[in-house]
Amino acid sequence: xxxxxxxxxxxxxxxxxxxxxxxxxxxxxxxxxxxxxxxxxxxxxxxxxxxxxxxxxxxxxxxxxxxxxxxxxxxxxxxxxxxxxxxxxxxxxxxxxxxxxxxxxxxxxxxxxxxxxxxxxxxxxxxxxxxxxxxxxxxxxxxxxxxxxxxxxxxxxxxxxxxxxxxxxxxxxxxxxxxxxxxxxxxxxxxxxxxxxxxxxxxxxxxxxxxxxxxxxxxxxxxxxxxxxxxxxxxxxxxxxxxxxxxxxxxxxxxxxxxxxxxxxxxxxxxxxxxxxxxxxxxxxxxxxxxxxxxxxxxxxxxxxxxxxxxxxxxxxxxxxxxxxxxxxxxxxxxxxxxxxxxxxxxxxxxxxxxxxxxxxxxxxxxxxxxxx
Numbered sequence: 001x002x003x004x005x006x007x008x009x010x011x012x013x014x015x016x017x018x019x020x021x022x023x024x025x026x027x028x029x030x031x032x033x034x035x036x037x038x039x040x041x042x043x044x045x046x047x048x049x050x051x052x053x054x055x056x057x058x059x060x061x062x063x064x065x066x067x068x069x070x071x072x073x074x075x076x077x078x079x080x081x082x083x084x085x086x087x088x089x090x091x092x093x094x095x096x097x098x099x100x101x102x103x104x105x106x107x108x109x110x111x112x113x114x115x116x117x118x119x120x121x122x123x124x125x126x127x128x129x130x131x132x133x134x135x136x137x138x139x140x141x142x143x144x145x146x147x148x149x150x151x152x153x154x155x156x157x158x159x160x161x162x163x164x165x166x167x168x169x170x171x172x173x174x175x176x177x178x179x180x181x182x183x184x185x186x187x188x189x190x191x192x193x194x195x196x197x198x199x200x201x202x203x204x205x206x207x208x209x210x211x212x213x214x215x216x217x218x219x220x221x222x223x224x225x226x227x228x229x230x231x232x233x234x235x236x237x238x239x240x241x242x243x244x245x246x247x248x249x250x251x252x253x254x255x256x257x258x259x260x261x262x263x264x265x266x267x268x269x270x271x272x273x274x275x276x277x278x279x280x281x282x283x284x285x286x287x288x289x290x291x292x293x294x295x296x297x298x299x300x301x302x303x304x305x306x307x308x309x310x311x312x313x314x315x316x317x318x319x320x321x322x323x324x325x326x327x328x329x330x331x332x333x334x335x336x337x338x339x340x341x342x343x344x345x346x347x348x349x350x351x352x353x354x355x356x357x358x359x360x361x362x363x364x365x366x367x368x369x370x371x372x373x
Contacts, residue, residue, distance in 0.1 A: 009134045010046045011035075012077040013126070014054060014068060019194055020083040020110060021051040027123040034123075035130055045130070048077070055084045061098065061107070064088075065171045068105050079133045080105040081126055085194040087111045087187055087274065092267050093177035094187045097125060100172045104133050112178055115189030184274070191278035192285065200286025201293070204351065208290065210342020215298050215335035219327070220305060222314045228330040229317045236329055243336035244291060248283045250340040255351035257283075287336070294335050299328040 011031070015024040028047045035045040054067050064082070072080040088095040088109045096112040099105075106129045113121040178186050201208070218224045231239070252258050259275040261268045306327075308319035317323060343351070 007042070008044045008046060009035075009078045009130075010048065010076065011130055011134075012072070012075055012080045013047060013049045014071060014080055014082040015049060015051050016055055016084045016086075017051055017053055019085050019196070021049065023110070023119055023122050024049045024051075024083055026119060027126060031123070031126065031130075034127060038127065038131060039134075043134075045134075050075070054082060055086050059086060059088060061088060061090060061095065062171070064107060065098065065100065065105070068107060069100070069103050069171060072103070072105055078104060079130055081129055081133075082107045083110060083122070083126075084108070085110045087191055087271075089267070089271065090175050090177055092270075093179045094183055096176040096178055097129060098172040098175040099129060099133060101133060102173065103171065106133060107172075111187050111190030111194055112183075113190055114186045115193035118190070118193055188274060188277055188281065191274070192281045195278065195282040197282045197285035198289060200283065201290055204290075204339075204343055207339045207343035211290070211294060211335040211339030212297065214338025215294055215331050216301060218331045218334045219298055219302050224331065224334070225311060225315050225327065228327040229315050229323060231326070231330060236326070236333075239330065239333040240291070243333040243340075244284070244287050247287045247290075247336050247340040247343070248280065251283055251287075251343055251351060252279065254343060257352070290339070291332055291336055294332040295328050298331045298335070299324060302328055302331075 013024040013028060015021040028049050031047045032045045035047075036043060039045070050071075052071070054071065055064060058064065064084075068080055068082045082105070084107070086109065088107070090098070094112050095107075095109050097106055097108045108122070108125055108129065110118065110122060113125065177183075257279050259272050259279070261272040263269075302324055306319060306324075311317075311319040311323070
């Protein structure tokens, strides 16, 4: 790293590819002005975005920090803030951010910021980190203030973020973590957000094709008409839950998405449970979105194709709005089961690409290779 000038501080946002890079590029447009305004000392900030897979092959904090430090030494920067969408851990707790005032670097784990308002929270966190690392307290004669807290809404009263102990072997001198049930949920929602479950819909094209074909045929089947009109609302709800659960279970089993650990430590088991919970939630959101789309498509198809007289003669029930809705709802459950079978035509790689972020895909690929070895 270079020695900071009196007037300009150069900040590098070292971001993992995919979502972290997108977040870094969006915040880089407004960070210089916001940092200059908050600094209040006439200092100017230049922000550069560097997209590199610095977390490839490891989740170890010491290894990641050394990589960031080595990369910072190659560039002409005053401060390096690394962003990743992998969940990281410090002494059994979920890491939010780790700082090294001595080396002018920080590591920010985006999932620990939660699943909502991620762009705003990430920007606030980066602002606080940069001001802490570039401030006079970071370079004064008294040395790095390892215990000085960050400020701002990023660590406000409603956020379960607090300082954590730093081991003597670590490069970082200050870490913030989340813990407890609220912290667990915060990281879980952040992991689901990083996976971007809405990508599951276009990502499983063959499964969707099978679901649409099943729904199209079922909508014009008189036996399905009779079943739909005879089912009560609780049974329709059970059919919905069952079909969605079947789809999720089939995707997990067929593409081997369930995370297993060979370690016996409680911490490793908790991490495995967290990864599996994020998988189920990611798939659940994606499948529910698909299910809602099937209901709408089936309803439109039924409005177009059904004949009220034929329907009434076969089911002895007039074809009104309630019958259209009930039929579309039931057919969506049937079509979801057909989609689960159709998902077997998808490759495992296609399912993982639809269900996981790029970093999470690479992490799981490394684990599979290690077990294969």
